[in-house]
Amino acid sequence: MQHSPKQQPKMLSAEQAITQMLAEVQPLVQQETVPLAAALDRVLAKPVLSEMNVPGYDNAAMDGFAMRVADIKPNQPLVVVGKALAGHAYTAKVPSGSCVVITTGAVLPPELDTVVMQEQVNLTQTETEQHIVCQLVPLVGEHVRRAGEDIAKDQPVFAAGHKLRPADLGLLASLGFASVTVIRQLNVAIFSSGDELIAPGQPLPDGHIYDSNRYVIAAMLQRLGVKILDLGLLPDEPAAIEQAFLQAMANADVLITSAGVSVGEADYTRHILQKLGDINFWQVAIKPGKPFAFGKLNHCWFFGLPGNPVAAVVTLEQLVQPILGKLSGEAPVAEGTLLRAECQVALKKQPGRQxxxxxxxxxxxxxxxxxxxxxxxxxxxxxxxxxxCYIVLPADSASLPAGESVLILPFSTMLR
Incomplete structure (x- = not known):
């Protein structure tokens, strides 16, 4: 951990800042078991192996007739001896020269080896029995789903560090899992401070603004599945700010604030941060979002975002999100995909920052x-x-006329 801005003589790129922060933090290790219904967006603490074959038995992939390929001869009828229905297996022996009606998902009788679709047979009915004649000679195993062909018993289903999505919960349920072992949720504290801030819903005096950063930061964090400790809206008083820091240090893994990290902003905020922990005050070569602070307050990681609302959003999504992912135990994920698009308007930009x-x-x-x-x-x-989306213009780029090809980065789930 660097302790002084003098050790950072120039602005860091976003990649440099992220690399330095990732090198500092270690994932949580505490685990807990939660019901499947409460596991959305949780991070698996250990690999999940299937305890069964999926499907669990050979079954029909569609409605039709189950038979032996060896019994099929041109224009030779097969006797229909019974029905195999989903949930109701046909358990009697199927003699040579016979077949059974079968529905999608039904167990394939063990002595049969293929399914012919009902549209591909000619069915005749006598007073005592039904017969079919196949219009073609199928291959062995046609329209049959073999036991374990989707997932075999003991096959890895998800790796440790996988963040569970809605479809993942359905898959786990289909495998019979009622609960999973996950990393405990990250506890993230937030607060707003400033005498100029007023809580939404209250009258707005002249020279004041409504507190918006705390709401957008909390909403973005909810998309990450973390627990949020909202320490509220605080006045510009050193004692109140220090008490909030101490509360976060005692109860949270991470503290995220906005404002107070720019040159000339609230000297006592910097003083309190440096008194309580090891903090870097960085300049990151992105726009918006140049002022940024990162460090540790005892066992609580600290991220100081710029005070301007859009800058706070951009730095939280672009700089802080990868670090929170590692802290949560999430396996590294590919960054958002940059796409090429034709810009329909002229863009203003000065070289220097991304x-x-x-x-x-x-x-x-x-x-x-x-x-x-x-x-x-x-x-x-x-x-x-x-x-x-963001239109991402490289640091060395200048203004561009309309019609130019640019890189765009669709918003992550934090903002969608």
């Missing part, structure tokens, strides 16, 4: 198109609330 301009992309007959949505001020949340 720019995350907020945009809206869509597909038409000629490919992906994108445009910005009004002004790109880092204080205007509407620019991100009405967007579905």
């Amino acid at each position: 720019d995350y301009q907020r945009g809206w992309y869509w597909q038409d007959g000629q490919g992906l198109k994108v445009k910005t949505l009004g002004r790109q001020s880092s204080g205007m949340l509407s620019s991100i609330a009405n967007a579905n």
Whole structure:
């Protein structure tokens, strides 16, 4: 851990900042067992192996007739001796020259080896029995799902570190799992501070603004499946700020704040941070989001986001999200895919920092198109609330005319 901004003589790229933070943090190790119904977005603590074959038995892939391929001769009828229904197996012996009606998912009688679709047979009925004549000679195993062909017993289903999605819970349920062992949830504390901030719903005096950062940060964190400790809206008083830090240090794995990390902002906030822990105050070469702080308060990791609302959103999603993933025990995941799109408007940019301009992309007959949505001020949340992607302009890029090909990064689940 570096202890002084003097050790960071220039701005870090986003990749450098993320690499340094990932090198510092270690995943949680505490485990707990939770019911399957409560396991969405939880991270598996150990691999899951199937305790059964899926399917558990040879069965029909569609409605038709089950038979032996060896019994099928041109224009020679087979006697229909019974029915195999889903949930009701046909258990009697099937003599040579016979077949059974079978429905999708029903157990294939052990002496039979193929299924012919009902549309591919001619069925005749006498007073005492039914006969079929196949219109073709099938292959052995046609329209048959073999036991274990989807998942074999003892086969790995999910690796440790896998974050469970809705379909994953269905798969686990289909394998008979009622609960899973997961890493305990990350506890993340947040608070807002500032005498100019007013809680939503209250009258707004002149010179004040409503507290928005705490709400958007909490909402984004909910998408990550962490537990949130909301320490509220605090005044610009050193004692109140220090008490919030101490509460977070005692009860949370992570503390995330916004504002107070820029040069010239609230000197007592920096003083308290440096008094209680090891904190780096960085300048990261992204726009919006240049001021950023990272460090540790005893056993609690600290992330200080810029105060401007859009800058707080961008740094939380782009810089902090990967670190929270590692802390939660989640296996490394591929970064969001950058796509190419034709920009429909001119873009303003000064070289120097990688720019995350907020945009809206869509597909038409000629490919992906994108445009910005009004002004790109880092204080205007509407620019991100009405967007579905970032237009990512490299650090050395300058302004671009309309019609240029640009890279876009669709919003992650934190913002969608």
